[in-house]
Amino acid sequence: MHRNLKTPLTYCTILRDPLARQISHYWYASNGKNGDVVRGASVSATEALVRRGTLSLDEWVSESLAGKNLFTQMLSGHSVVDESSLEVARAHVRRHIAATGVCEDMSEFLLRLCGKTGLELPFFFETNKTSGAPRNRTELSETARQTFAEENRFDYALFRDVNQAIAQHAMEAGDVFSKALALVRTIQEAINQLENPYAHSSIVFGFDEAFLSNVVRVINRFDLTPIREYIAFAQSQPHITADMYDGFVDNIHDGIISGWAVNLSRPEERVPLEVCIGTDVVARGWSGEYRPDVASAGYPSAHAGFSIPLPTAASDGFHVTIANSPERLHNAGIWRQGWHCA
Numbered sequence: 001m002h003r004n005l006k007t008p009l010t011y012c013t014i015l016r017d018p019l020a021r022q023i024s025h026y027w028y029a030s031n032g033k034n035g036d037v038v039r040g041a042s043v044s045a046t047e048a049l050v051r052r053g054t055l056s057l058d059e060w061v062s063e064s065l066a067g068k069n070l071f072t073q074m075l076s077g078h079s080v081v082d083e084s085s086l087e088v089a090r091a092h093v094r095r096h097i098a099a100t101g102v103c104e105d106m107s108e109f110l111l112r113l114c115g116k117t118g119l120e121l122p123f124f125f126e127t128n129k130t131s132g133a134p135r136n137r138t139e140l141s142e143t144a145r146q147t148f149a150e151e152n153r154f155d156y157a158l159f160r161d162v163n164q165a166i167a168q169h170a171m172e173a174g175d176v177f178s179k180a181l182a183l184v185r186t187i188q189e190a191i192n193q194l195e196n197p198y199a200h201s202s203i204v205f206g207f208d209e210a211f212l213s214n215v216v217r218v219i220n221r222f223d224l225t226p227i228r229e230y231i232a233f234a235q236s237q238p239h240i241t242a243d244m245y246d247g248f249v250d251n252i253h254d255g256i257i258s259g260w261a262v263n264l265s266r267p268e269e270r271v272p273l274e275v276c277i278g279t280d281v282v283a284r285g286w287s288g289e290y291r292p293d294v295a296s297a298g299y300p301s302a303h304a305g306f307s308i309p310l311p312t313a314a315s316d317g318f319h320v321t322i323a324n325s326p327e328r329l330h331n332a333g334i335w336r337q338g339w340h341c342a
Helices: 018-030 045-052 057-062 070-076 083-095 103-117 142-151 153-173 175-192 209-220 225-236 292-296
Strands: 011-015 097-102 245-253 256-263 272-277 280-286 305-309 318-322 328-336
Touching (some): 011 103, 011 153, 018 045, 018 057, 018 070, 070 083, 070 153, 083 097, 083 153, 097 153, 103 153, 103 175, 103 225, 142 153, 153 175, 153 225, 175 209, 256 318, 256 328, 272 305, 280 305
Parallel strands (some): 011 097
Antiparallel strands (some): 256 305, 272 280, 272 318
């Protein structure tokens, strides 16, 4: 998103137990996406088979048909994931994402999100829950569970990482966090008692003002001081996130790689770049050349160009990276002398 908007952003992300997400998707497809399919919602080929009753939950889970290592894929940006994708995803979570949480504890996530952003009301109401999903999951075989766990081991590793980080934060923040979270849970329980018109429907067409007013009335019955004290505490802590970049490798000509790169977080600074063959760095360079076309495209610097000479003995098959960053340049490689092959 920071590349699309050409500006640094504060990111957050919410993970879910991988198997629970997979099962939920199955029953959501089975009931026609809470009736939205008959109203014209699109479905994939596998969702259509579930809808017809010709694809069992065991088959769905065993084949990870709702996506395999989906969190790793999204958080790494890699379309095909492997061990390196997991490490990139972990780096993005550590360096770029200010607040992480899990669907299983939205109150905890929203409280910490408020602490990171200064938002004031860490409350929610549920929407679009799958209607008619059976509570009994015994029809899922142990073989399917084991196969799924192995095939989605990267997502499970990320899920464990996030849960460990959550526990670490609670321990470090101490009473100011635990007291605020206890109050958030109490208020959330009261909100959950309201008659919710959105429990099994989408909010894409807007909100019911009367229901939102009821939610606000519930919140206003409580003294929010412990929540405000935690948010003030969290806002006082140093917030360190990595710089955000964008850039493009234009071409290679006469042994010189050219392109542009911008530090969106600090556009006045040059971007350090490396040319690698595998894991070996064979050349280094910096952005800083005048590129008015980059500024004309909406980026915050006109001095974003780079030209990096390759050593005469460099072999083919190299790519360009941003030094000390998991972010990638567009069109970064793999390059051959005179042409681009991937």
